[in-house]
Amino acid sequence: MRPRPSTRRWQRFFGPGDQTIVSDPGWPHIPNFARTLGSEVISISVYSPNAGWKLVPEIVRDHVTPRTKLIMVIDPLNPLGSCYDEEEIKALCEIADLNDAWLLHDATYRDFARLRVGASIAHPALMARIRQHQVDRLGGNWVAQQGAIAAYQTKPNWKPRVLEMNRRNQEAIKACVDEIDSLDIISWLPAANFVAIDVIGTGHDSEAVVRAVLDEGFVIRSGNYTSEIYGPNFVRVTTTVPDEDVRRFCDALPRALKRLT
Known part of the structure; x- marks a missing residue:
């Protein structure tokens, strides 16, 4: 083979x-x-x-x-x-x-x-x-390439708004987490479109927290896919989403954790 x-x-x-x-x-x-x-x-x-x-x-x-x-x-x-x-x-x-x-x-x-x-x-x-060892000599399809070119050509029109939204949502989630004794923000200020949250203080692993949050209608990611040792300790929450979704998530997070106790 x-x-x-x-x-x-x-x-x-x-x-x-x-x-x-x-x-x-x-x-x-x-x-x-x-x-x-x-x-x-x-x-x-x-x-x-x-x-x-x-x-x-x-x-x-x-x-x-x-x-x-x-x-x-x-x-x-x-x-x-x-x-x-x-x-x-x-x-x-x-x-x-x-x-x-x-x-x-x-x-x-x-x-x-x-x-x-x-x-x-x-x-x-x-x-x-x-x-010498390209995986795909064609790369992305024509539609994807044209979309990417258009996005970069218009970057000044949209990137500042995306960055502002991302930072605003990160700060909202941090304010929410700061009010919950069992949670801690990791690596503030994060330089990506997500926030990592340590959940050790809840007494439950990250998968349990993910399921509890899912019951409230929100999808977050367990750290298990990135670390066998530390994955159970944290979850990852995406922040390039509408502000209203983040507000609803912050309202739902305490309820989800209360269900675990």
């Missing part, structure tokens, strides 16, 4: 005997590719304010070995919302360079998440290697 194109692409970067450094929690796809190709995945806990809820250079430096081939940084971090400043990214680049490793800077939520289009940026030599 021939490997899938996406798997062949990653074979250029790691394989048996290599190590891949990722955050825990973190988006699972790249670690899954690494494991499939025989790379040892080093998952570093970032679920702590002491770590800034992200894979900071000091932590990475302590875990790099001669076998490290890839350092994966998600910015903003899905699912916690923490982001990196320029100096941190430069420091991570230096660590990768000194250890002859790749740094994958996944900035999906910075500009592209809501449009469902994306781009890869890399040194020309690296891009040439990536292009």
Whole structure:
């Protein structure tokens, strides 16, 4: 059986005997590719304010070995919302360079998440290697491409409103959570279109909280899809939605939690 194109692409970067450094929690796809190709995945806990809820250079430096081939940084971090400043990214680049490793800077939520289009940026030599193993030579269909072009051409007309709505809804949810002793906001201010909420204080895991909120008519996400260890501790709430939906959610959240007690 021939490997899938996406798997062949990653074979250029790691394989048996290599190590891949990722955050825990973190988006699972790249670690899954690494494991499939025989790379040892080093998952570093970032679920702590002491770590800034992200894979900071000091932590990475302590875990790099001669076998490290890839350092994966998600910015903003899905699912916690923490982001990196320029100096941190430069420091991570230096660590990768000194250890002859790749740094994958996944900035999906910075500009592209809501449009469902994306781009890869890399040194020309690296891009040439990536292009040898394109997953789909056609990319998005024509309608999607035209829609994306139109969206970017008109960005000044809509992006400020979306950012304002996002921040307003994040602040509304934070105000709601601050009134509930059993909940805590993670990584404020988040730099993405969601808010992560620690639910440990409820005495219930994230799946139970998700079900209780669903009974009130709202869909939120458990952290389980991003971390086996920390997933039960938190939920993720999308904030690029109409203000009225957020107001209704904030009214419903205390009722949902009361049902759990």
